[in-house]
Amino acid sequence: MPSRPLPLPKSLAGYPQSAHFSDGRFHNARPRPTTGLWKGLKLLLTMLFTKPADTVPADPIPVKAITRAQLEAAPDRSLFRLGHSTVLIKWKERYWLTDPLFSKRASPVQWAGPARFHAPPISIEELPPIAGVILSHNHYDHLDRAAVLALAAKTDVFIAPLGVGDQLNAWGVAPSRIEQLDWWQSTSVHGLEFTSTPAQHFSGRGLRDSDQSLWCSWVIQDQTMRLFFSGDSGYFDGFKTIGDRLGPFDLTLMETGAYDPRWAFVHMQPEQTLQAHIDLRGRWLLPIHNGTFDLAMHAWQEPFKRITALATLKGIDITTPMMGERIDMLAPPAMQAWWNGQPARTG
Template sequence: MKRSAGHSFPRLRRACRTALFSGALLVSACLLSAAKTNLPVAGYPASPQAAEGRFRNPAPKPADGVLKTLGIIWNVLLNKPDTTVPKGSVPVDALTRADLDAAPDRSLFRLGHSTMLIKLRGGYFITDPVFAERASPVQWMGPRRFHAPPIALKDLPPLRGVILSHDHYDHLDRATVLQLAKTTDVFLAPLGVGDRLIAWGVDAAKVRQFDWWEGTSIDGVEFTATPSQHFSGRGLFDGNKTLWASWVIVDGADDADAPDHGTLRLFFSGDTGYFDGFKEIGRRFGPFDVTLLETGAYDAQWPYVHMQPEQTVQAHEDLRGRWLLPVHNGTFDLAMHGWQEPFERVLAFGERRGIALTTPRMGERLDLSAPHTATRWWREVDTVTAGALLPERGFEAAQ
């Protein structure tokens, strides 16, 4: 017993040094990010979501406590299982500009995590575009992609619009936004997120900002920012200075020019915990043809800001959805669960509830008017032999 205890102290010291070093790097990265961002927070005191200079959720967040917070950090830094990243290659269907141009309207291509490219009315819209190698303030540390994007950023067609849910690094990538700003007509953002874009150098004339239940129409497609239960911030001192939102997208409502095309209703959740707002959104805008709902990066210790897969299915039912496309998975290691677990859990629970669920591969075309179940592609990935997250060459080739 004495020998075992003696050996445990060096391990404990190494663990503490690792935790302190990782924490110092993270703090430095956040400070560097805050300095680069220089966000001029305008403040939105008239917003029902604002109080004392910050945004908030309708249901107050339960207090975590110092010990719980430290425990979460300790687990993330030192106790991650090796199942949180794939050991083999994630299948990706490579895309070209010609593929996108040939795709019919109402096509969706999942590019990774919460980044979806959607073709409506001959124009292209993209959600939460992240083409960076890492979801991090800096590109030399932080969660690294499992796979390269199906199409290089430079090969994307000009975009009619970019749809943003909030400002976290796995949803809002500064380098990607600045590149897209050269060829994008409109950026749709929650309050304050648009101010961040303008501070980065995006033309203010291209930026439109919305509170919950506000929206706009582009080429006959209606976009409405709707509630979600989450938080925001990119540095140490800007927590909840910008709003977070989900989005309702409606194509073809009362469209006399396309009477045979029918109305298409989509819901994009962004990041959110489960809350009563799904029922209200479903009441106002449902039923939805396809719901793009967060299913990943969850943990039992943070139920307030992310959904368990079973809650994703419940949210889909609250929204009165027909087809469920689980997103926010398969690209970044952001939690303690196995990387395949979100797919398996949402699939199993969805089948028990009779939910039509589609799981297209990254880059595979999905017909939003008539979705298909697609393959259970994550089961094809080799999880036995060791492998890297993403070969440097493969990632760089996609840029």
């Protein structure tokens, strides 16, 4: 059974209580392949100078704006996709946010780096009080410092993997409002149970903090519904373990985007996303980590096209809400190809 969350350590010296921490770093169950200096430099140059033009939409993508009144009127168990891996959930008559990213760029600076394809459907200022912010890891496209600081005044608790909680504390979030968990640990907040589950990824926000905080996926459940949030992960046998231990799931929010064969260990190809959903014993699949930033070499619409074609072929129920659109988590609408007819940039 999952265990209770660990307290915040007194320093960032280490996490000896975690079985996944050694030699000053957290580790995947299976070691991550080394890239090497030359391969890493070559990949960086490719990303900077030879990106295809169609990785970015030519025009703004369609977004349904959300108002505070619409959120308050929405029925319980409503979900709104805000962009990338940011999802707003109304559950137990409270509001929950995953990996909130509201800044213009997924970058350490706001004058350079991947820029949004679309504005958030609602601003942080317009959001109602947030019961919990659920964080998967500390990469810039998942942990937005400006968003954390803006949300701190209206959020009851930040739920994070080990080390990420310490980062929040260093930014000024009080320890009493942080729960940081190791893999397979659980905590209960306002009637929901949150379990940190394994992922195959990495962490770091600079040149000197590689893998010094943990990464994870999340299982969120009450007595009648179970939700899986993948965070970022390569495909691994941990999905089946999670499905066997904590599934089945009514809805899986699964990373499907920013993939490439060269970094398949840490980001799934669409075929692997679908298999992970099957391993988890998911019912409905909602692809995330797409449609907001240019973080790979594929066309911006490709993740939607590939995963929906695969799901249709396998008879998997898939829902693809437009940014800002409300869905019922237990009875979401079937796939709608809102990305069709949206042109890509051609030069």
